[in-house]
Amino acid sequence: MMARESMSKHILIADDDPHIREVIRFALEKAGMQVTLSEDGRQVLQRFRELTVDLIVLDINMPEFDGLEVCREIRKTSDVPILFLSSRDEEIDRILGLEIGGDDYVTKPFSPRELVARINVILKRIQAAPKPAIEANSLHHGKLLIQVEQHAASWNGQAVSLTATEFAMLLLLVRQPNRVFSRDTIMRSAYANHVYVSDRTIDSHIRHIRQKFTDLGCDALIETVHGVGYKLAPCQ
Numbered sequence: 001m002m003a004r005e006s007m008s009k010h011i012l013i014a015d016d017d018p019h020i021r022e023v024i025r026f027a028l029e030k031a032g033m034q035v036t037l038s039e040d041g042r043q044v045l046q047r048f049r050e051l052t053v054d055l056i057v058l059d060i061n062m063p064e065f066d067g068l069e070v071c072r073e074i075r076k077t078s079d080v081p082i083l084f085l086s087s088r089d090e091e092i093d094r095i096l097g098l099e100i101g102g103d104d105y106v107t108k109p110f111s112p113r114e115l116v117a118r119i120n121v122i123l124k125r126i127q128a129a130p131k132p133a134i135e136a137n138s139l140h141h142g143k144l145l146i147q148v149e150q151h152a153a154s155w156n157g158q159a160v161s162l163t164a165t166e167f168a169m170l171l172l173l174v175r176q177p178n179r180v181f182s183r184d185t186i187m188r189s190a191y192a193n194h195v196y197v198s199d200r201t202i203d204s205h206i207r208h209i210r211q212k213f214t215d216l217g218c219d220a221l222i223e224t225v226h227g228v229g230y231k232l233a234p235c236q
Contacts, residue, residue: 041065142235
């Protein structure tokens with residue numbers, strides 16, 4: 001069933017270790033996905049420009065350009081989901097990777113089965129963000145506009161590029177703009193299949209969303225309710 005759901009999904013793998021590339025390739029192809037391999041940052045950027053891919057598995061430590069540099073470059077033009085790989089498990093690396101636009105993070109050594117599961121979670125979240133059947137496609141809140149089916153957000157008429165995780169979090173807040181959401185509730189909404197991430201990861205995503213809207217002149221998008229969580233600001 002999982003392989004059938006993943007069929008035809010094109011995954012770009014970027015890692016300078018040939019053994020790791022082959023382990024990931026084998027696991028993803030076994031799950032029914034199409035795979036393209038890259039061995040350094042420059043090569044992954046070239047192949048990303050040439051191909052249409054559904055998700056990128058991106059090693060942080062690569063020659064030419066490292067994974068963080070590659071992610072920054074891709075985020076200038078695309079919100080394609082990015083899952084980071086790294087041999088380092090320091091929290092600062094995890095937060096930095098997610099703040100620049102990553103959707104998830106896996107530390108080496110990793111289980112190929114877990115990696116496939118995390119990729120499927122991201123892909124399924126993009127394909128069908130949960131929403132009530134009667135929900136209107138366009139949700140307005142002050143100067144904020146969310147177009148659900150188009151997976152698009154804008155502020156005062158200016159488009160905002162959000163990752164799949166960021167969009168899921170913002171959509172949750174917009175649907176109930178007067179409610180304060182705990183970090184656990186936000187995590188369950190943005191990360192399906194009981195995938196656990198830390199409170200600091202949720203905070204990192206919220207900071208990144210805020211910064212994108214601040215760049216467009218939005219002084220207050222998401223309010224922090226200390227000791228509880230987050231709620232949508234008036235967005236005026």
